[in-house]
Amino acid sequence: MGHQYQAVQWNKNKVVYDLYMIISLVVFIGLFMVIGLKTYPSGHTAEPVGLMIRALGSAAFSMLTIVLMIGPLARLSPRFNPFLYNRRHLGVTTFLVSFLHFVLALMWYHAAGPLNPFVSLFVSNPLYDSIPGFPFEILGLAALIVLFLMAATSHDFWLNNLSAPVWKALHMLIYPAYAILILHITLGALYTEKSIVYAVLTLGAFGLVAMLHLTAGFREWRTDSGLRHLKKKGWVEIGSPLDIPEKRAVIAPLPGGERVAVFRYDGKIAAITNVCRHQNGPLGEGRVIDSCIVCPWHGWQYSPEDGISPPPFTEKVATYNVRIENGVILIDPKANKPGARVEPAIIDPVSIDEELAS
Amino acid sequence: MSLKPGVLNPSKNDKHDMFVGWDKVPVVDRRFLFGALPLALLGTSGASYAIAKNVSDPGAGARLTTAPHSVTGVLVHAPYPMIRVADAASVYGLRSMLIIAQGKCNTGYDFSETQGHAVKADGVIVQRKNRQLLEVPPFVGDWISDSQDLPADQISTLSSPTEESLGRAQLAGTIMDTKCFFGVMRPGRGKTHKACASLCIRGGIPPSFWARTKDGRETVLLMTDAEGGPVPLDILPLVADPVTAEGEIIRVGDLLQFRADVNAYRRI
Ligand code: FES
Numbered sequence: 001m002g003h004q005y006q007a008v009q010w011n012k013n014k015v016v017y018d019l020y021m022i023i024s025l026v027v028f029i030g031l032f033m034v035i036g037l038k039t040y041p042s043g044h045t046a047e048p049v050g051l052m053i054r055a056l057g058s059a060a061f062s063m064l065t066i067v068l069m070i071g072p073l074a075r076l077s078p079r080f081n082p083f084l085y086n087r088r089h090l091g092v093t094t095f096l097v098s099f100l101h102f103v104l105a106l107m108w109y110h111a112a113g114p115l116n117p118f119v120s121l122f123v124s125n126p127l128y129d130s131i132p133g134f135p136f137e138i139l140g141l142a143a144l145i146v147l148f149l150m151a152a153t154s155h156d157f158w159l160n161n162l163s164a165p166v167w168k169a170l171h172m173l174i175y176p177a178y179a180i181l182i183l184h185i186t187l188g189a190l191y192t193e194k195s196i197v198y199a200v201l202t203l204g205a206f207g208l209v210a211m212l213h214l215t216a217g218f219r220e221w222r223t224d225s226g227l228r229h230l231k232k233k234g235w236v237e238i239g240s241p242l243d244i245p246e247k248r249a250v251i252a253p254l255p256g257g258e259r260v261a262v263f264r265y266d267g268k269i270a271a272i273t274n275v276c277r278h279q280n281g282p283l284g285e286g287r288v289i290d291s292c293i294v295c296p297w298h299g300w301q302y303s304p305e306d307g308i309s310p311p312p313f314t315e316k317v318a319t320y321n322v323r324i325e326n327g328v329i330l331i332d333p334k335a336n337k338p339g340a341r342v343e344p345a346i347i348d349p350v351s352i353d354e355e356l357a358s
Numbered sequence: 359m360s361l362k363p364g365v366l367n368p369s370k371n372d373k374h375d376m377f378v379g380w381d382k383v384p385v386v387d388r389r390f391l392f393g394a395l396p397l398a399l400l401g402t403s404g405a406s407y408a409i410a411k412n413v414s415d416p417g418a419g420a421r422l423t424t425a426p427h428s429v430t431g432v433l434v435h436a437p438y439p440m441i442r443v444a445d446a447a448s449v450y451g452l453r454s455m456l457i458i459a460q461g462k463c464n465t466g467y468d469f470s471e472t473q474g475h476a477v478k479a480d481g482v483i484v485q486r487k488n489r490q491l492l493e494v495p496p497f498v499g500d501w502i503s504d505s506q507d508l509p510a511d512q513i514s515t516l517s518s519p520t521e522e523s524l525g526r527a528q529l530a531g532t533i534m535d536t537k538c539f540f541g542v543m544r545p546g547r548g549k550t551h552k553a554c555a556s557l558c559i560r561g562g563i564p565p566s567f568w569a570r571t572k573d574g575r576e577t578v579l580l581m582t583d584a585e586g587g588p589v590p591l592d593i594l595p596l597v598a599d600p601v602t603a604e605g606e607i608i609r610v611g612d613l614l615q616f617r618a619d620v621n622a623y624r625r626i
Contacts, residue, residue, distance in 0.1 A: 197412040250361060
């Protein structure tokens with residue numbers, strides 16, 4: 001299954017993405033250090049290592065917040081799709097920054113003492129039975145482990161080898177991890193530092209992520225509830241082929257709960273599942289480019305006739321039988337096997353001419 | 359004829375070219391990114407600025423690493439290893455410098471046999487206001503040697519400084535290791551520093567009690583047990599938390615000591 005895997009399939013957009021990410025990160029850390037060291041007069045200056053631990057922790061939390069904002073933002077507007085495209089590099093970098101935060105904190109606060117640093121991490125604050133006194137370090141470690149698992153399995157190789165549902169479930173762990181991270185901050189930094197700014201920023205980040213998810217979720221729910229009154233039996237009526245713009249698709253729910261993406265291209269109609277093989281991207285929001293359906297999320301391609309990715313790729317998605325009767329597209333709600341070839345329905349050329357004329 | 363109700367038409371909301379990762383970026387997305395990317399950078403930089411700007415004052419501590427320091431004085435073994443040096447600037451005429459080792463441990467060396475000896479010691483000075491510590495290598499070596507430079511009468515004043523009881527008091531404050539709090543960690547206090555402080559105290563760095571009076575003045579007292587000996591490790595769970603305890607305050611030379619039983623400490 002799958003094609004030959006490379007570490008990263010580079011292209012110009014990914015390079016620009018990563019460059020922008022690294023510049024932002026350097027600016028974040030650099031500014032943090034300069035301001036942190038300059039805020040108090042000499043004699044009261046913060047120790048740079050301790051400050052760097054804070055800078056890295058703050059950067060990692062900000063990055064994870066952004067990672068979590070991108071998903072719902074892209075659901076709300078396709079203008080955010082470019083942020084989605086290379087999100088995994090942002091995710092992996094978030095892990096790397098968190099890891100540095102962990103290593104420095106371990107060395108700074110736990111090493112060179114009478115205990116093994118890893119033992120110290122677990123026993124130096126023994127207040128496991130207290131809520132405010134709870135060793136916040138352990139919470140950070142738990143979140144770091146999740147970030148590690150996700151970064152380690154972020155590559156498409158793992159997506160294929162773990163199978164999509166397992167991979168998805170694993171990557172949903174990011175939400176509990178984010179919640180744990182907020183506790184890590186609340187019981188650590190917020191508990192120690194008294195400035196209200198920290199509480200406002202942490203709460204604000206959490207609020208933003210929650211609000212975006214709720215908004216995107218509500219939108220989805222509203223469209224879903226609009227779909228309920230569709231006919232439940234036999235072939236599903238979609239509508240006139242002329243209502244689908246050339247090289248685009250409409251999306252229709254099927255009795256079984258799946259969604260089908262019905263594409264119009266080159267005077268033909270073809271239907272495949274709406275769910276991208278990669279990460280469940282909405283194929284029906286994609287386009288037909290160079291006679292291939294292109295997923296709007298990461299640009300995976302499928303041939304409209306058989307749902308197979310063009311060589312060298314071998315991914316397959318399910319196709320649906322389609323015909324046009326009395327100017328109405330009909331879809332057989334029973335999906336074909338992924339990769340099964342289906343003859344596209346031909347749109348009556350006369351009607352296309354009329355469409356062009358008007 | 360139009361689309362059946364319930365059929366979604368994404369092209370209604372998005373008429374533009376689609377961004378495809380491996381392709382040229384469409385004009386709409388280019389325009390959007392042109393505005394969004396600088397805004398995002400402004401947002402993250404703003405967060406960075408706000409977080410760094412609001413870090414609380416690390417305190418007046420410092421680790422004076424610029425020059426190696428050589429001090430000559432009298433070696434004291436209990437309750438914690440220290441060197442007492444003559445200091446004309448002090449109202450007590452002397453200054454007690456706790457000896458601490460590099461890292462989070464104290465020197466494993468037993469000073470009881472050299473108690474009262476005049477010595478010359480080299481190390482790094484850790485200073486918070488008028489309090490000083492001498493940070494030395496973890497093992498006894500070249501850094502300490504007997505000194506002939508001190509006159510006998512000075513040795514005797516430094517060996518037995520005046521002890522004065524200032525009475526019993528109920529103090530509220532925080533237990534911290536002297537080393538970090540005096541200037542090594544900056545900030546060397548609070549919950550984020552709890553593990554480190556507890557590790558240092560476990561390693562033999564003398565604990566101190568950072569008490570604040572009601573009007574906000576801070577006093578740092580060297581902690582001992584009720585008999586004036588080193589504090590037992592039972593104190594560790596209470597380190598860095600706000601606590602209160604009743605005990606006796608004693609001045610030994612220039613150093614304030616807080617003598618309290620380890621069971622007298624209560625978390626607030
Ligand atoms: S979901 Fe990633 S390309 Fe479709």
